[in-house]
Amino acid sequence: QAAPARRPIRELPDELVSQIAAGEVVERPASVVRELVDNALDAGARQITVKLVAGGIRAIIIEDDGSGIPADELPLAIKRHATSKIRSLAELEGVSTMGFRGEALAAIASVSEMAIISRTADAPHAQRLDARSGELQPAARAVGTSIEVRELFFSTPARRKFLKSESTELAHATEAVRRHALARPDVGFAIWHEGKLVEQWRRATHEQRMADVLGADFVTESRAVDLAAGPMRVLGRAGLPEASRARADHQYAYVNGRYVRDKLVAHALRSAYEDVLHGQRQPAYVLFIDIDPTRVDVNVHPTKIEVRFRESGEVYSAVRRAVESVLAATGGSPMGRGVT
Ligand code: ADP
Ligand code: MG
Numbered sequence: 153q154a155a156p157a158r159r160p161i162r163e164l165p166d167e168l169v170s171q172i173a174a175g176e177v178v179e180r181p182a183s184v185v186r187e188l189v190d191n192a193l194d195a196g197a198r199q200i201t202v203k204l205v206a207g208g209i210r211a212i213i214i215e216d217d218g219s220g221i222p223a224d225e226l227p228l229a230i231k232r233h234a235t236s237k238i239r240s241l242a243e244l245e246g247v248s249t250m251g252f253r254g255e256a257l258a259a260i261a262s263v264s265e266m267a268i269i270s271r272t273a274d275a276p277h278a279q280r281l282d283a284r285s286g287e288l289q290p291a292a293r294a295v296g297t298s299i300e301v302r303e304l305f306f307s308t309p310a311r312r313k314f315l316k317s318e319s320t321e322l323a324h325a326t327e328a329v330r331r332h333a334l335a336r337p338d339v340g341f342a343i344w345h346e347g348k349l350v351e352q353w354r355r356a357t358h359e360q361r362m363a364d365v366l367g368a369d370f371v372t373e374s375r376a377v378d379l380a381a382g383p384m385r386v387l388g389r390a391g392l393p394e395a396s397r398a399r400a401d402h403q404y405a406y407v408n409g410r411y412v413r414d415k416l417v418a419h420a421l422r423s424a425y426e427d428v429l430h431g432q433r434q435p436a437y438v439l440f441i442d443i444d445p446t447r448v449d450v451n452v453h454p455t456k457i458e459v460r461f462r463e464s465g466e467v468y469s470a471v472r473r474a475v476e477s478v479l480a481a482t483g484g485s486p487m488g489r490g491v492t
Pocket of ligand 2: 190191251252
């Protein structure tokens with residue numbers, strides 16, 4: 153069989169580069185919500201409002217009361233690899249913000265109709281940037297930022313077809329906010345869908361926020377975890393056997409405030425619960441691993457949902473010991489029988 157005729161190497165157009173990159177970070181409305189809430193938190197927001205239309209497929213509007221973006225930096229905010237968060241490799245290695253890749257806004261803009269309305273404290277009024285036309289116009293709003301994302305994947309119908317029903321997309325988007333809300337009880341969150349308030353979490357203590365997000369039963373049926381081990385601290389609440397669930401839907405693990413899905417952490421938790429949970433019961437937990445940022449690499453996955461620990465054995469045993477010790481202290485009888 154003849155080889156296909158070779159075509160010359162060409163640089164891809166900028167727009168297509170962004171659309172390809174967007175494939176890695178923007179899978180569905182929930183991915184947009186996660187990135188935009190990350191940005192609001194990095195901007196020091198105390199209140200974040202998420203408004204969705206059609207599960208986020210038609211519109212995602214996120215409003216914050218953070219620092220805002222100066223008008224002259226608005227065009228840069230939507231450029232690829234443009235960020236205010238790091239300037240050097242050294243800063244990347246010690247990064248403490250949620251973002252640092254300077255990719256999200258560019259990626260989202262390339263697969264939607266996006267606009268940013270933002271105002272800093274020293275600006276006389278807000279400015280609105282239309283991402284597609286690049287047009288800047290004076291606008292009205294208080295200090296902070298609103299980002300509007302409309303018609304997600306309108307220009308990439310193949311991707312749009314992968315979206316599920318509006319109610320499924322809404323559930324994923326809500327879950328994305330829930331993950332942030334558990335980590336940041338000092339920030340108020342509200343989620344609106346088509347003009348109706350669907351969730352509201354007011355600023356609260358850590359324990360109160362867990363009760364608000366996961367239900368009061370989770371707090372009464374769990375115990376506080378707090379273990380320090382060298383450069384690391386494991387904090388949070390571990391569910392007792394009676395808090396266990398048929399589905400693994402109350403399992404929240406964070407590394408330096410960032411929600412992660414980490415095999416090592418998941419395995420440590422599974423072994424901690426091995427003796428107290430039988431069958432297919434899934435433990436419930438909210439665990440925060442705080443660790444010297446130079447000992448964890450957060451730059452291994454475009455969405456930063458995976459991390460790499462330098463001393464993975466130490467992390468594994470700290471998580472396991474932290475949870476085992478509170479389970480042992482409560483008697484640890486299987487499936488909650490005899491536990492009061
Ligand atoms: P990153 O978060 O990795 O820096 P993004 O593409 O998400 O990249 O955002 C680009 C830049 O736009 C950020 O570095 C920040 O300076 C600015 N920005 C984005 N969202 C907000 C916001 N809600 N409030 C203030 N500044 C923001
Ligand atoms: Mg970001």
